[in-house]
Amino acid sequence: MPYGYIASMKARPGHRDEVIDILTGGADGLRTAGCHLYVVAAATTDDVTIWVSEVWESKQHHDDSLKLPEARAAIAQAMPLLTGEFFTQETEVRGGLTGQP
Amino acid sequence: MPYGYIASMKARPGHRDEVIDILTGGADGLRTAGCHLYVVAAATTDDVTIWVSEVWESKQHHDDSLKLPEARAAIAQAMPLLTGEFFTQETEVRGGLTGQP
Structure with missing residues (x-):
């Protein structure tokens, strides 16, 4: 079953x-x-x-993606603009409707 | 910009x-x-x-969808199975990657 990840974060004003x-x-x-x-x-x-x-093929795919150079660069760029308050929830995606026809 | 809706709810055990x-x-x-x-x-x-x-064309589309007979039936069916604790957040969708290629 696909891996889901829901996160919220707060930017500095x-x-x-x-x-x-x-x-x-x-x-x-x-x-x-x-x-x-x-x-x-x-x-x-x-x-x-x-x-x-987010919906990923697997948790492993998501975890691996965070190690990519472009992801690390984006995280480094965004971090100073955030307050540091994060909410995260891992999920197992069960169904729904995804993407345009 | 598309309308986003994030919700969480708790089912009875x-x-x-x-x-x-x-x-x-x-x-x-x-x-x-x-x-x-x-x-x-x-x-x-x-x-x-x-x-x-969820991502919808507009808030109006989302609101209208809740009035459809099949939506009302699904809500009526699910409600007794839930604890009543809900979290909801309306958003403005800004971008990302949606759907399979």
């Missing part, structure tokens, strides 16, 4: 768009790393919270 | 799979209602929590 640009910048490269879905979204209830929903 | 079956049962019909993505997942850290990540 005024930096959310910048963080979102970093997070979405390398999205195209994720497919070859075993990523099925990767959605980056801004909470509508405040100006700092970012939510990321 | 022993009923998570049943709720997930209800939630995923009508997924195919959502596309025509303006749903781009709908992922139903089980938390790996307990036996009761369910996470749902």
Whole structure:
């Protein structure tokens, strides 16, 4: 069953768009790393919270992707713009509707 | 920009799979209602929590979908199997990678 990962993080005030640009910048490269879905979204209830929903072939694929040079560079670039408050949840994806027809 | 909706809920002990079956049962019909993505997942850290990540053409499409007879029936069927603890977050989807190539 596919591996799911849901995370939220808070940007320092005024930096959310910048963080979102970093997070979405390398999205195209994720497919070859075993990523099925990767959605980056801004909470509508405040100006700092970012939510990321991911679906991967397996937990191993997700873990391995974090070691790629481009992922490490993106994380290093984003970290100083974040408050350090993270929420993360690992899931087992059970079904639904994915992608356009 | 697409509308995102992230929710989590807790099933009564022993009923998570049943709720997930209800939630995923009508997924195919959502596309025509303006749903781009709908992922139903089980938390790996307990036996009761369910996470749902959705992307819709607009908030209006999402709101309207909840009024469809099949949605109302699914909600009525699932509600008694849930504890009533919900988390929901509305988002503005900013980008990422969606669907298979």
